Amino acid sequence: MTDPNGKNAVKTLGIRLPGELHAQFALVAQLDGLNLGDAVLRAVELYVQSKRSESDFAARAAAALSEIEREAANRRAAIEGLFGDESPTAKGAGTRGRKTDPQS
Known part of the structure; x- marks a missing residue:
């Protein structure tokens, strides 16, 4: 994770699965020698790939x-x-947002 705003950033995703689907998914991942995180990553990659081909x-x-x-x-x-007509930076960063009292 070298660049938190870049291509290599990692995001966390929490999902809810019906119990039976979770059990099947866990079994398939185990048979393929994958942990659930890696299996989810592969599933998402396949989903994105299939959508691109539509x-x-x-x-x-x-x-x-x-x-x-x-x-x-x-x-x-x-x-x-x-x-x-003025850009936001042309107004002056030091005075924006402050009201001045002309009598002070």
Whole structure:
């Protein structure tokens, strides 16, 4: 785990399985000489691989990316609207968020 924000970061996933499925999964993993963590990793890799090969997957991924970009543009516009023509950094980091009393 060299880069917590990068490709090599590790995430923890907790899942609930019905008892019978868990027993079967544990048996299959044992027969393959795997611990449950490694078996889950293989199962997830196979799932992702199978999804990538679906005929409409690329189109659905492109639609999701377009939605992300649309939402990001809306948020950017909202932030820019807060500051008018000035960028957030042009206002001065030391004075933002503080109100000054003109009589003091």
